[in-house]
Amino acid sequence: MYPNILRHPGPTPIPKKVELAMAQNMISHRTEEFVELYQKTTQRLKPIFGTKQDILFLPSGGTAALEAAAVNTVSPGEEVVVITVGAFGDYFVSICENYGFHVHKLEKKWGEACTKEDLIEFLKPLSNIKAVFATYNETSTGILNPIDQLGEVVRTHTDALFIVDGVSAIGGAAPKMDEWNIDILVTGSQKAMMLPPGLALLSVSDKAWKVIEENNTPAYYLNLISYREWAAKGMTPNTPSISLIMGLSAVCDLIDEEGGFPKTVERHQLMKQMVREAMMALSIELLTGDEYASPTITAIKKPEGIDLSTFLGHLKKKYHLDFAGGLGPLQGKIFRFGHMGYCFPSDILEAVSLIEAGLQDFSYHFDPGAGVLAAQKVFLGSLRKE
């Protein structure tokens, strides 16, 4: 009876308007109606990616689009740099290794960002790099890498393509694909895009298209040239996730309703700040510093003296509040508070209040109400600025 309060970093809650849009009668993907839906929606997504390029729709999770970005641009034996600051950066490493690329792994400690200086230093002994892969928002640690600066380094120090995993950032952060020298930018539907899983979005620069044309990829289903050919007609090579694209059109409506995409991004910044201040007021530590803190997810350290998995189980069972735990080396050490997509300051106040209730159940020593008050202060401050 009680709704599950889903504060995961994906899948995330779906707005009613999007659900209703997805419940429309099915249409064929080889009709005028679909072409119109496709063309309008890809246009409306451009500001969200910060690009003039078209957005391609893959009927898949984000991982398939990452794989498409890799296999279409690089051939076995060619050298690539993969920047990894956590679990999702490691995905890119695995994809590149599986395809037999010669991988140079720039690895940072989980909880840290890759800085411009790190990349410059790493590139020094290297030449012939075909592509540099990076994660925009590392979902396992809540780090937003400085992709603008990394893109600048790739442009000035190499001829390589810059390929960016934007899953869990796009929709909540504001990438500028063209300005930041990103050649391929990828996202999935179920993180900050307010949709269920099953639709990946991908955009490709002119520079990357040239490389793709010359690179004889063995890919069939993930062949981007074929996506581009069909996109010119407002269609996809195979059956697309039609319902999800109907939903995506409603997502664009909701963003317009909010006052445009910059407002959506501002809301994410505000929620980030509310969560961070609340945890500090409860003397609960954050994994990351302010500088590279993600606008869509916050990694929160285990409250002192509490067994984290028992605590998270308790929050779920008693208060229907559902958080994700830590991955890999951070398992049992952090939990992850997702504040992306269809999430509002009121949701943060609710979640913080329920965390406090849980902390009282566990006899954690704190001032009851301190976290809510701190979050509220940030929220009210933002209203006064308007």
Ligand SMILES: *Cc1c(COP(=O)(O)O)cnc(C)c1O
């Ligand atoms: C979730 C996520 C992925 C994987 O996406 P799937 O849709 O699960 O395939 C990749 N990268 C990042 C940064 C993610 O958050």
